[in-house]
Amino acid sequence: MGRRSRNRLAAPDAPPARPRPPTRGRPRIEDRPQAPWGSFPLVELCVLLALGLGVGGFVVGGGRGRVMLACAAALGSLAGLELAIREHFAGYRSHTTVLAATTGIAVMAILFFARAAYGLMLVLAAAAFATAFWALRGAFRRRSGGVSFR
Secondary structure, eight states, X not given: OOOOOHHXXXXXXXXXXXXXXXXXXXXXXXXXXXXXTTTOOHHHHHHHHHHHXXXXXXXXXXXXXXXXXXXXXXXXXXXXHHHHHHHHHTTSSOOHHHXXXXXXXXXXXXXXXXTOOHHHHHHHHHHHHHHHHHHHHHHHHHHHTSOSOO
């Protein structure tokens, strides 16, 4: 006698499985949020390309090498930032500090190119960091079921 499939044992009119409620402890790997593009490894390919550009930038050297290193840093940072945003707003893991720091750095960059005074840049970047930290912490609490960090 052969092995029976689990699908044949289930009732044909059984309701679909309900999603698991968020846990207060350590998050499970099954609870990790899925990427909007499905199973295509876009983030992993971006990190691989960033690593290749970084190695190439050191090998090539000069002006072209510096551009390759800058592109490697930007591409690797964007890949990590995308993953942090996805995990944070799904309530899987808290990336509050990283996302708030990104906000502060963006404010500093805008003010730098607007030729603002350095003191003003630091004050406004610190205010943007604090505001974003407070808002992001609240967003994670709502998504994770009341937990402040994981």
